[in-house]
Amino acid sequence: MAKVSLENVTKRFDSTVAVDDVSIDIADGEVMGIVGPSGCGKTTALRLVAGFETATDGTIRYDDEDVTPVPPENRNVGLVFQSYALFNNMSVLGNVTFGPKMHGVGKAERRERARELLELLDIEELADRDPQTLSGGQQQRVGLARALAIEPRILLLDEPMTGLDAKLKQTLRQELGQLLDDLGVTTLYVTHDQEQAMSMCDRIAVMNDGHLEQIGTPAEIYEEPANEFVAGFIGTANLLDATVTDGRISFGFGDVDAPDGLRSSGDVTVLVRPDDIRVGDGEGDAAVEVTNLFYQGEHIQATGTLADGQELTLQLDRSLTNVETGDTLSVGFDPETLHVIRSTK
Amino acid sequence: MAADQVSMGTRATGAVRTAVGSVVSPTSERQREIRRIVALCLPFSVLLVFSGVFPLTEMFRISFSESRLVTEGFTLEYYRTMVNDPYYRNIAFNTLWFAAATTVASISIAVPVAHALEKYALPAKSVILTILSFPNSLPGIVAAFMIIILFGNTGVFTNLLAFLSGQSRIDVAISTGVLGLFFAYLYSMIPRALLLLRGTYSEINTDAEEAARVLGATPLQTFRYVTLPQIKPGLIGAFILVFRTGLAIFGTVLILKGLLVWTLQIDRELAQGFNIAQASAMATIWFVFVFGFTVFALRYTSAEVSI
Numbered sequence: 001m002a003k004v005s006l007e008n009v010t011k012r013f014d015s016t017v018a019v020d021d022v023s024i025d026i027a028d029g030e031v032m033g034i035v036g037p038s039g040c041g042k043t044t045a046l047r048l049v050a051g052f053e054t055a056t057d058g059t060i061r062y063d064d065e066d067v068t069p070v071p072p073e074n075r076n077v078g079l080v081f082q083s084y085a086l087f088n089n090m091s092v093l094g095n096v097t098f099g100p101k102m103h104g105v106g107k108a109e110r111r112e113r114a115r116e117l118l119e120l121l122d123i124e125e126l127a128d129r130d131p132q133t134l135s136g137g138q139q140q141r142v143g144l145a146r147a148l149a150i151e152p153r154i155l156l157l158d159e160p161m162t163g164l165d166a167k168l169k170q171t172l173r174q175e176l177g178q179l180l181d182d183l184g185v186t187t188l189y190v191t192h193d194q195e196q197a198m199s200m201c202d203r204i205a206v207m208n209d210g211h212l213e214q215i216g217t218p219a220e221i222y223e224e225p226a227n228e229f230v231a232g233f234i235g236t237a238n239l240l241d242a243t244v245t246d247g248r249i250s251f252g253f254g255d256v257d258a259p260d261g262l263r264s265s266g267d268v269t270v271l272v273r274p275d276d277i278r279v280g281d282g283e284g285d286a287a288v289e290v291t292n293l294f295y296q297g298e299h300i301q302a303t304g305t306l307a308d309g310q311e312l313t314l315q316l317d318r319s320l321t322n323v324e325t326g327d328t329l330s331v332g333f334d335p336e337t338l339h340v341i342r343s344t345k
Numbered sequence: 346m347a348a349d350q351v352s353m354g355t356r357a358t359g360a361v362r363t364a365v366g367s368v369v370s371p372t373s374e375r376q377r378e379i380r381r382i383v384a385l386c387l388p389f390s391v392l393l394v395f396s397g398v399f400p401l402t403e404m405f406r407i408s409f410s411e412s413r414l415v416t417e418g419f420t421l422e423y424y425r426t427m428v429n430d431p432y433y434r435n436i437a438f439n440t441l442w443f444a445a446a447t448t449v450a451s452i453s454i455a456v457p458v459a460h461a462l463e464k465y466a467l468p469a470k471s472v473i474l475t476i477l478s479f480p481n482s483l484p485g486i487v488a489a490f491m492i493i494i495l496f497g498n499t500g501v502f503t504n505l506l507a508f509l510s511g512q513s514r515i516d517v518a519i520s521t522g523v524l525g526l527f528f529a530y531l532y533s534m535i536p537r538a539l540l541l542l543r544g545t546y547s548e549i550n551t552d553a554e555e556a557a558r559v560l561g562a563t564p565l566q567t568f569r570y571v572t573l574p575q576i577k578p579g580l581i582g583a584f585i586l587v588f589r590t591g592l593a594i595f596g597t598v599l600i601l602k603g604l605l606v607w608t609l610q611i612d613r614e615l616a617q618g619f620n621i622a623q624a625s626a627m628a629t630i631w632f633v634f635v636f637g638f639t640v641f642a643l644r645y646t647s648a649e650v651s652i
Contacts, residue, residue, distance in 0.1 A: 050559055072558045079559045085552035089574035098570070102561035143556075150560055 002062040002153040002186055003028045004049060009058035011044050018044040020210035021058070026154075029184040033201030035194050037233070041210040046156050046190045051075045062153055073102070078147030078185075082159035084139040086131035092118070092142050093127040099150035110149070117145040120179075137168045144176070148183070155180075157189045161196060173199060194234050198222065206230050222273075224339060231271045231341055236301075238277075238312050239341075240270045249338065252308025253286040257335040268340045274301070274315040276337035284330030288312050293325060304329065401632065408626035414619065423626035433610075433627075440607040443523075444591030447530040451587050452580065454531070455538035460568075463546035480536045485596025488532040492601060496520040496528070526603030533597070534590055538583045545579025585642045589635055607631055 004026040011019040019041045026032040034042040047053045048060060051072035060068045067075055087095050093114055100110035118124040121141045131139060140160055147155060161169045177200045180187055191197050197204050198218040205215040214226040225231035228239055243250045244265045249258045288304035300316040314331065316323060367376040368383055411418030427433040467473060495502050497520040507514045519525045549572060557567040595608040607627065614624035
């Protein structure tokens with residue numbers, strides 16, 4: 001295991017800048033997630049760490065060793081692919097013993113190591129199977145066993161759960177999270193699924209258009225997003241235009257007390273999460289005319305329009321089945337749940 | 346018994362009528378699909394019967410004829426000659442080893458080229474591809490001429506070699522020898538192998554190759570353990586295609602005459618010996634061998650693919 005550092009790393013492909021001056025430190029044993037939309041540069045960042053791409057500028061270190069020019073086969077990195085990428089000309093056991101074989105581990109030892117990992121991942125009965133006959137979940141477990149078999153300094157997970165069904169994804173997420181905790185292996189987890197990242201990672205780096213937008217714990221990212229992009233990408237966000245004057249936040253539809261310690265003033269953008277908005281029929285801070293309702297099982301998501309024309313997304317208790325589009329709901333804001341994320345001036 | 350035969354005949358006629366009726370006036374989507382297939386394949390089917398099946402059948406009949414020039418009687422004499430006469434056995438041996446050797450050489454050269462073309466971003470790639478595919482449309486006679494220009498008595502390499510070694514140009518010229526013919530065959534065979542191998546390479550799972558690299562495999566080990574098993578069906582396909590090409594080459598060998606092979610001997614039987622029956626028997630053997638080889642090899646290939 002090792003700590004990993006990306007120091008001012010830039011990667012250009014001709015005129016395209018895929019990764020732009022990104023710096024990330026991953027502590028020994030930490031699970032770091034990189035999230036962002038398609039094309040944001042997260043996979044390129046992972047490929048730079050793996051050694052498949054060489055940084056145009058900047059340095060990548062494992063502990064204090066500069067590995068920037070080192071080819072992938074000499075980095076001792078475990079990589080789990082979105083496409084599983086199993087060797088279909090080998091059995092499951094052949095796949096798992098392949099890495100140790102390339103590292104010169106003796107036959108008996110590598111087979112024993114592989115058996116232990118297959119047992120750990122609860123797939124020991126698949127040892128002699130052809131990978132093509134396995135389900136997606138089983139293939140992903142084999143891919144993980146294969147990556148761990150070389151006792152990697154760092155484990156890289158590239159969208160490992162994409163393509164699996166929702167139920168399996170949930171099970172695997174729990175198992176994988178537990179496994180990473182138990183093994184204590186330094187992990188870089190790349191995904192576009194912010195929920196997976198939030199539940200599995202110690203810290204998350206949010207990337208957009210090659211830039212690193214914010215890095216922090218899941219709670220920090222969710223509660224205190226650095227900008228509109230992060231606020232919008234992580235969870236559902238209401239971003240409302242407002243003005244701060246004398247400890248009050250003035251929206252177009254009314255005034256609300258500002259959170260304690262707010263130092264901004266003037267025109268701002270305020271983030272408020274749907275689950276932080278009180279919804280009721282009585283007195284509130286504003287009235288919302290419901291325009292759409294989406295039943296989502298555990299709750300109902302409603303969108304509506306405030307008096308000043310701004311849109312607001314609400315999370316309704318699923319017992320509120322009598323709410324219909326066109327109804328007016330009163331909503332209340334708790335000052336401590338309002339987060340001023342940037343001044344508009 | 347007679348009643349059964351009448352009944353069977355009636356049923357068969359009925360089945361044919363139904364089949365024709367479904368093509369002429371289809372009533373389901375499947376029948377309409379069959380009609381489209383029939384319409385699409387009809388021109389080729391007609392051509393196949395009149396230009397392929399009919400002459401092959403006629404050739405087959407002549408190969409058993411007691412007369413050398415026309416179809417008459419029945420004899421196995423020409424087949425017996427090919428089996429018993431060392432002259433023909435030697436030609437068969439020459440043909441097979443030469444086609445096999447040039448096939449192996451062509452594929453050995455084509456694999457790294459296909460690898461480089463498909464794996465790496467090369468400058469002026471389209472120009473390189475055009476140059477590499479050009480020999481596909483090169484007539485065998487032109488390939489032979491190019492070999493003469495390079496390795497003939499006054500060829501470029503011959504002059505250079507004679508100058509460097511101090512030997513006479515006649516002694517170092519190889520264009521009409523086995524080696525000259527070998528190079529000429531490669532002209533025709535490498536582009537064919539390349540064409541097939543490039544197609545195979547484009548379907549390779551590159552993630553698996555990257556997985557091998559990250560697990561500690563060098564590029565050579567990655568090729569051996571991951572890439573090679575994936576291109577195996579393509580290699581077998583290329584072997585079939587190129588080996589058949591090697592067996593069929595005629596124009597080149599007609600000019601260079603470096604080795605007496607099957608196609609050249611068929612020409613000699615026809616042009617010099619007027620022995621149409623012997624030529625037919627040789628052509629029949631050639632056809633049966635190539636057909637059987639292809640069927641066998643394709644079966645092996647599909648088995649590999651399905652594993």
